Amino acid sequence: MLNCIPMERMPLERLLTELNPLSIHGDAKKSISSIAFDSNYSDPGALFFALSGAHVDGHQYIDSAIDRGAQAVMHSKALAAYRPGITYIRVPDTRRALSRVSAAFYRHPSRELTAIGVTGTDGKSTTVSLIRQLLVNIPTGIISTTTFGIGGEERINHLRQSTPEAPHIHAMLREMVNKNQSHVAIEATSHGLSLTNCRLADVEFDVAVFTNLSREHLEFHGSIENYREDKIRLFRMMAESRNPEAFGVVNADDVANEHFVRAAGKRKILRYSIRNQEADIFATELRAKPDGTEFLLHTPGQTTQSGIKLPGLYNVENTLAALCTAAKLQEISVHELASKLPELRGIKGRMEVIRGSMDFHILVDYAHSPGSFEKVLPFLKTLCTGRLILIFGSAGERDIGKRPRQGAIAARYADIVFLSDEDPRGENPEKILKDIARGAAAMRQKENLFLIPDRRQAIFQALKLARKGDLVAALGKGHENSIIYANHVLPWDEAEVCKEALCSLGFEA
Numbered sequence: 001m002l003n004c005i006p007m008e009r010m011p012l013e014r015l016l017t018e019l020n021p022l023s024i025h026g027d028a029k030k031s032i033s034s035i036a037f038d039s040n041y042s043d044p045g046a047l048f049f050a051l052s053g054a055h056v057d058g059h060q061y062i063d064s065a066i067d068r069g070a071q072a073v074m075h076s077k078a079l080a081a082y083r084p085g086i087t088y089i090r091v092p093d094t095r096r097a098l099s100r101v102s103a104a105f106y107r108h109p110s111r112e113l114t115a116i117g118v119t120g121t122d123g124k125s126t127t128v129s130l131i132r133q134l135l136v137n138i139p140t141g142i143i144s145t146t147t148f149g150i151g152g153e154e155r156i157n158h159l160r161q162s163t164p165e166a167p168h169i170h171a172m173l174r175e176m177v178n179k180n181q182s183h184v185a186i187e188a189t190s191h192g193l194s195l196t197n198c199r200l201a202d203v204e205f206d207v208a209v210f211t212n213l214s215r216e217h218l219e220f221h222g223s224i225e226n227y228r229e230d231k232i233r234l235f236r237m238m239a240e241s242r243n244p245e246a247f248g249v250v251n252a253d254d255v256a257n258e259h260f261v262r263a264a265g266k267r268k269i270l271r272y273s274i275r276n277q278e279a280d281i282f283a284t285e286l287r288a289k290p291d292g293t294e295f296l297l298h299t300p301g302q303t304t305q306s307g308i309k310l311p312g313l314y315n316v317e318n319t320l321a322a323l324c325t326a327a328k329l330q331e332i333s334v335h336e337l338a339s340k341l342p343e344l345r346g347i348k349g350r351m352e353v354i355r356g357s358m359d360f361h362i363l364v365d366y367a368h369s370p371g372s373f374e375k376v377l378p379f380l381k382t383l384c385t386g387r388l389i390l391i392f393g394s395a396g397e398r399d400i401g402k403r404p405r406q407g408a409i410a411a412r413y414a415d416i417v418f419l420s421d422e423d424p425r426g427e428n429p430e431k432i433l434k435d436i437a438r439g440a441a442a443m444r445q446k447e448n449l450f451l452i453p454d455r456r457q458a459i460f461q462a463l464k465l466a467r468k469g470d471l472v473a474a475l476g477k478g479h480e481n482s483i484i485y486a487n488h489v490l491p492w493d494e495a496e497v498c499k500e501a502l503c504s505l506g507f508e509a
Contacts, residue, residue, distance in 0.1 A: 007174075009033050009045065010105055012072055012087060018100040019091055026087035030071060035105055035167045037098060044069030049098045052076065058094070074098070095198045102166040103202035109173035110204045113141075113181070116325060117188035117200070117238070119231045120211030120251075122372045123318045124162070126310075127211055128185040129347050130319055134326035134337055141176035141184040145366075146347050146479045148172060151179030158481065163192025163199050173203070183329070190230040200237075207329070208238035208264065209249040209321055213256040214371025228256055235263035249324045251317060252279045270328060272320035274313065281324055281334050283316055288382065297323075297338055306338045311351050311383075314375045319344065349478030354498045356509040360386065360470040362463070362502075364494045366478025368395070368422065370405040376475070377413040386469030387415035391462050392476045393455070394436055396427030396484075403432065407439025416448045416465065420458035422476045423484040429453040455483060455492075460501045474498060 009031035016028060033045030039061035042048050048065035050058035050073060059077050066073070072087040076094045091097045103110070118127045125144045132140045132149065142149035145162040149155075150172055159168070163186075176184055188208075192199040213228055238246050248264040250257045252271040261269050273279035274286060274295075283295040283306075293316050294307035308319050319341060327334040346352070354362040361383070367376040381388055390410055394403045410417050417440060419433040433451045443449035452458040459474060466472050474494055477483070483490040499509035 007034070007105065012047065015047070015101050015104050016089065018104045019089075019097055022090045022092065024087070024089050025082050026072075026085075028087060028089075030087060032072060032105070035098070035102055036065065036070065037165060037167065039065035039068060039070075042066075042068040042070045044071075046070045047072045047074060047101070049073075049094050049101075050075040050077075051094050051098065074101070093198075095196070096201065099166040099198040099201040102170045105167075106170040106174040108202075108204075109170060109177045110184075110202075111242070112177045113173060114183045114207070114243075114329065115173075115203055115205045116183065116185045116207040116209065116329075117203075117205045117234045118185065118209040118211065118321075119188040119190070119193065119234045120209075121214045121369055122367075122375065123211040123314060123321070124187045124189070125347060125366075126315065126350055127209060127318045127321050128187050130322035130344055131185045131209075131325050133344055134322050134340060135183060135329065136326075136337075136340065138183055138330070139179075139181040141172070141181045142186075143169065143172060143184065144187040146349065150175050151181060156481070162187050163189045166199050166202070169199060169203060188231075188234045190227055193233045194230045195233075200234075203237075204241060205234060205238045206241050206243045206246045207249070207325060208235045208247075208260075209325055210235070210251055210254070210257065210260045211318065211321060212251055212254045212371065214369060214374075228259060232259055232263045235260050239263065239265040239267050241267075247328060249321055249328075251321065252276045253317070270324045272317070272324050274316055274320070281320055283320060286313060286316060288313060288379065297334065299334055302333070302335055304335045304338045306341050308341050308344055310344060310346050312376065312379045314379075315346075315351075347479070349480070349494065352478075352495055354495060354502070354509065356499070356502050356507050358463075358466070358502060358507045359468040360466040360472065362466075362472045362474070362498055364474050364478060364498065366476070366480075368392070368476040368478075370402050370409060373406060373409040373475075376473075377409060380471060380473055381413050384469070384471045386467065386471070388413060389416045389418070389462050389466060389470055389472045390414045391418045391420055391455075391458050391472070391474045393420050393422035394432055394476075395423045396425035396429070396432055400435060403435035404439030407436040408441075409439075410436075411440035411442050416450075416462070417443060418450045418452055418458040418462045420455040421453050421483055421485075422455075424453075424486070425484050426486045429485075456497055456501075459497055460504065463498070463501045463505060 013028045032047045036042040036046040037049045042065035048070040247268040252273040271279040273282040286295045292309040297304045297306040352364045477494040502509040
């Protein structure tokens with residue numbers, strides 16, 4: 001759990017003005033010291049929210065929260081009994097209430113910041129990082145899959161949630177305000193934007209950025225249309241901003257782009273592209289190299305020779321999105337920022353090169369969706385003088401339909417594929433790998449297709465098989481620090497495991 005910053009106690013009745021409770025049982029005038037949704041972290045004086053989740057119902061842990069010191073409970077289901085001295089507030093939706101109360105408890109910190117939300121299937125974490133790097137001399141916080149950047153301090157995101165729960169979000173925003181940061185870039189995932197979870201429902205966004213859309217998380221959203229609608233919500237939220245200068249940034253090359261433009265209403269929209277020269281900012285003459293891409297940067301009436309030291313054409317797209325955003329916020333031309341592009345840094349687990357004494361190449365990347373495979377694998381193929389060897393899997397208890405698509409795309413580009421555990425969770429790991437393998441029908445098991453659930457062993461076998469000029473790419477885990485199984489969580493660092501395997505094979509890493 002995050003350590004939330006200390007706050008003054010707040011009268012419960014003041015927080016209740018944010019809601020329309022169905023009933024109140026007990027004293028509403030008492031003060032609350034903190035907000036909790038996990039009974040294990042229910043401190044003395046806390047207001048505990050009983051959340052109904054897919055696997056756990058918080059109503060079962062109300063007594064546990066009270067035993068740990070909670071003085072008030074927010075619930076949505078009828079309760080059999082009430083304990084003396086405890087205030088019970090019944091609401092229609094405890095998740096919606098959690099968001100509203102969290103924003104109020106931390107005194108609506110997003111209203112004191114310029115909040116930039118980045119949504120899309122791929123590229124969110126990188127784009128968030130690039131925006132912060134391009135906001136030169138502007139103190140900017142960051143909330144992303146990999147990192148929380150608060151007051152100049154970098155904290156690893158250990159939550160396994162790209163978008164944390166509402167109390168964590170608003171606590172971090174308040175800490176940013178207290179540490180004199182004026183802007184924040186937030187990775188706005190579909191889970192975070194969804195009204196089912198309401199993690200971002202009460203963040204007031206001034207800027208909305210859309211990267212791309214492809215199939216992902218359908219086990220949660222149900223359909224690609226629902227998935228798209230949850231991402232579009234970011235632009236609707238931006239359209240309702242109190243800031244008259246609020247604006248959106250959209251990838252003109254994505255087929256879904258007009259849905260996002262319409263959601264922005266009358267707000268200004270900036271379009272970027274690597275294909276459409278009618279966009280506000282576009283790149284041409286892209287020359288990809290293993291360590292980056294050179295290109296011509298265009299706006300109407302001006303062209304600048306530029307480039308980035310981040311591999312892959314998709315990173316050009318991420319850079320253009322960040323460039324649009326940062327230039328508009330600083331009220332300068334994108335060409336004025338172009339000199340900063342070669343200084344941009346990537347993030348852990350995104351096209352991370354593993355260096356050593358071997359005569360083949362290794363990299364680690366987070367690509368885990370069919371859309372990201374379609375972007376990453378053609379690029380990796382161009383880097384190979386030998387064979388392309390892939391190691392990847394697919395998450396358990398997530399979209400089953402994407403698995404054979406991953407296998408089919410991999411079979412199209414890779415010479416050898418090792419299928420291995422990603423996060424099996426409660427599913428049978430071997431079944432997940434067989435689901436992927438069905439899409440790789442052109443490959444032959446135990447010849448160029450290997451199903452090895454143990455990811456450490458799969459990496460070792462892939463590196464053992466590699467020879468001069470080959471490229472071994474470990475995909476899907478990236479920066480993540482664990483592999484989740486049904487009954488345990490395995491600590492994990494993909495880059496370090498690759499280095500350990502190299503050393504065991506006699507190479508220096």
